[in-house]
Amino acid sequence: MSAMDWQAFALSLRLAGVTTAILLAIAVPLAALIVLGRGRWLAAVEALSTLPMVLPPTVLGFFLLVLLGPRTAFGRGIAAVLGHPLAFSFDGLVVGSVIYSLPFAVQPLVAGFASVDTALVEAARLLGAGPVRLVSSIFIPVARRSFLAAIVLSFLHTVGEFGVVLMLGGDIPGATRTLSIVLYDQVESFDYAAANRTAAVLLGLSVLALAAIYSTSRKRGSEQRA
Amino acid sequence: MLRFSLDARRGSFHLDVECTFASDWTVIFGPSGAGKSTLLRLLAGLDRPQRGRIALDNRTLTDMTARHYDAPGRRNISLVSQQPALFPHLTAAANVAYGLHGIDRAARAHRVEEMLELVNAKELAVRKPRDLSGGQAQRIALARALAPAPRLLLLDEPFSALDGAASDALLNRLQSWLGDNRVQAVMATHDVSDALATNAEVLFLHEGRQAALGPAREVLAEERNRLATRIQAT
Numbered sequence: 001m002s003a004m005d006w007q008a009f010a011l012s013l014r015l016a017g018v019t020t021a022i023l024l025a026i027a028v029p030l031a032a033l034i035v036l037g038r039g040r041w042l043a044a045v046e047a048l049s050t051l052p053m054v055l056p057p058t059v060l061g062f063f064l065l066v067l068l069g070p071r072t073a074f075g076r077g078i079a080a081v082l083g084h085p086l087a088f089s090f091d092g093l094v095v096g097s098v099i100y101s102l103p104f105a106v107q108p109l110v111a112g113f114a115s116v117d118t119a120l121v122e123a124a125r126l127l128g129a130g131p132v133r134l135v136s137s138i139f140i141p142v143a144r145r146s147f148l149a150a151i152v153l154s155f156l157h158t159v160g161e162f163g164v165v166l167m168l169g170g171d172i173p174g175a176t177r178t179l180s181i182v183l184y185d186q187v188e189s190f191d192y193a194a195a196n197r198t199a200a201v202l203l204g205l206s207v208l209a210l211a212a213i214y215s216t217s218r219k220r221g222s223e224q225r226a
Numbered sequence: 227m228l229r230f231s232l233d234a235r236r237g238s239f240h241l242d243v244e245c246t247f248a249s250d251w252t253v254i255f256g257p258s259g260a261g262k263s264t265l266l267r268l269l270a271g272l273d274r275p276q277r278g279r280i281a282l283d284n285r286t287l288t289d290m291t292a293r294h295y296d297a298p299g300r301r302n303i304s305l306v307s308q309q310p311a312l313f314p315h316l317t318a319a320a321n322v323a324y325g326l327h328g329i330d331r332a333a334r335a336h337r338v339e340e341m342l343e344l345v346n347a348k349e350l351a352v353r354k355p356r357d358l359s360g361g362q363a364q365r366i367a368l369a370r371a372l373a374p375a376p377r378l379l380l381l382d383e384p385f386s387a388l389d390g391a392a393s394d395a396l397l398n399r400l401q402s403w404l405g406d407n408r409v410q411a412v413m414a415t416h417d418v419s420d421a422l423a424t425n426a427e428v429l430f431l432h433e434g435r436q437a438a439l440g441p442a443r444e445v446l447a448e449e450r451n452r453l454a455t456r457i458q459a460t
Contacts, residue, residue, distance in 0.1 A: 117311065119307070119309050119311035120311050120313060120314075122272050122298070122311070123311040123312075123313070123370075124313070124324070125272075125297070125298045125299055126270060126272070126298045126299060126303070126304060126305055126371075127299065127304075127324050127325035127327075127370070127374065128299035128300075128325055128327060128374070129299060129324075129327075130299070133327070137313075137324075138313065141315040142313075142314065142315060
């Protein structure tokens, strides 16, 4: 890859890393709330957290571009606090990525937490575990495959996202040009050799991450059978 | 002393009981579906009744009229069920230590050792639940429930995976420990021999209602006579 590609590669990894860390901080308590909470309003919370999955990325990117831009009071307020507008910046991409990848973190965690035997949850509650300890000492270790899936899916989904990035971030080298944008640029300029290399890197990342998930689950399965 | 007055509906099942358990060891006896497990879950705080009140040593744990409800972990009550529900990612010792959060490491280790010794399972300390037999898992679950020194221990057919001799031996050790540590116990069972073994006070539950309450031999003799009368009548 050229020097420019490595810059995009590093930027993509940085964006995915920051997004995944923020997503975990949001998605773990959100998934625990959905699984442990009571009340009809939780269905609305779950639906809202799943919405980005069915929303076209360009639509989400457009809404965020308008919301975070100088035309809204919210966008102007954020710009005043940060000293720069969120649109067309790395920070703006992080906000967009967190919203866009939220279902890919929340859904595996909800499925994993919900599959934990109720008897274990009740035993922990009887022994004095509050919500935080319940999640950290029972839900995450028992549903660790789902936890790993949430990390990997969030990371890969962010690395591969295109529509939101293009709408919200544009194509600024070193700030918002990710590998997906580079691939698009290479195809647009008929540089198929470079496009092949970029696509191979994206493909390799996905295969490696998925192999990590499946090897972990197979290892766990064979431990349980032993 | 445990006092409760409970009205709880679960689908078509209706539990309606009002009792005071004053003795150190009380057995809730009744056939399957009588409401034994439902009652223990309500006492432990895992479920809420529609109406009613639970008080342990004059401390109110549940009062639905006053909208008062202590969470399960704040009641100083432990529950051991038929299903041991050991945490699968923790060793037996770590399972026993789970409820000892907040005390220093040395005291915790000492307490875990003491509990494992009580249930005759010291050699199982480093094993994971998947490496334990059903009976061993039940013994570890009992040690885990006792470790935080509860005021009330609830037992829901906890020795079902142990053979008769092992079950009797464990029951004797447990009763002696509970007496020394001033822990009140309530055990649910559908087994007459379990009810008679301890010569405890027995609450006989039938279809969610209190059918009798008193010394084991009296209550069970009364039930035997009632059944005999019914059989003769048919």
